[in-house]
Amino acid sequence: MSPRKLKEIGNTARALIPYGTTEGQTAKIVDVIADVIRDRGHTADAVDINGPSSTLPAGYDAVIVGASIHMGKHDKHVVEFVQKNHDTLEQLPSAFFSVSLAAHGDTGQAETYVDQFEEETGWRPDQVALFGGALLCTDYGFIKRHMMKKIAQDKPGNLGLDMSRDYVYTQWDAVKRFAEHFADRLKSTSP
Ligand SMILES: Cc1cc2nc3c(=O)[nH]c(=O)nc-3n(C[C@H](O)[C@H](O)[C@H](O)COP(=O)(O)O)c2cc1C
Incomplete structure (x- = not known):
């Protein structure tokens, strides 16, 4: 993420984690990410985006969006949420993570899903991660x-x-590293 986006954040940032889940694996990943962010002294609010798109609430310093893949597509409510809040997301430190089976053993395909998401939404998150999902x-x-x-x-x-x-197939260590990296970057330019 660019230093420009970070310089106004103090020691404690308020992070929003909007996500979409169908069978619950993305929600479990969000829980781990939120815990890491809170352990680093920030605030983290997770919101399940499971309906018509809403406006990103004011007062957040950073956003991590998560969505899972079904039949080759990211959760449509998350796509709509990002489209609707594109301008706000571009102004905040941000990250996106994609949950799929492809992320386990077919990284090229998992990257293509994210390319499609970025094309559809026009949003270029500062940090992107691909996490293996689950077969429940x-x-x-x-x-x-x-x-x-x-x-x-x-x-x-x-x-x-x-x-x-x-x-x-979720690699929990990779999830934690992703969240730690995000949280540390929020703090890295604090006064
Ligand atoms: C009906 C269905 C279709 C799926 N389609 C794909 C797919 O096209 N590509 C893929 O990589 N994973 C696919 N998956 C795997 C999901 O991404 C994986 O189960 C993930 O953990 C779901 O996350 P969620 O529980 O947060 O919705 C599919 C899963 C289901 C149940």
Whole structure:
């Protein structure tokens, strides 16, 4: 993120974390990120964007947006939220993280998802991360389970094919490092 965006933030920044989740994995990632940011002395407010897009509330110094991929697309409510708040996001220190199976073993595809997101929204976040998602087979209904088996078979990365159990591909250390990096950058130019 540019020093220009950072110089007015004091020791304690107020970060907003708007995110979109369908099966809950992105929400778990947000919890870890928010804890790291709070541990570094900042405030972090997580907001599940699951409806018509709203205006980013005033009073925040920094924003981390998170969204998961389904059928090759990021959560549409998050896309709309970013489109609506594009100008504000461009003015604040920002980061984006994308959650997908592709991030585990098919990084090229995961990067393409993010390129598409940036193209669709016109937003260029300062920091971007790709996190592996989860195959929560025991939560899926019959049709979704079979669809996910097909997706898992076709994707690189040796994804699990035993649909009677769950697989979590999120690398929690990478999530923590991403959040630490963001939090430290908020503090790095504090007076
Ligand atoms: C119906 C369905 C479709 C999915 N489609 C894709 C996909 O096209 N590409 C991909 O990389 N991951 C895909 N995934 C994997 C999700 O990104 C992964 O399960 C993630 O953890 C979901 O995050 P969430 O629980 O926060 O929504 C799909 C998952 C489901 C259930």
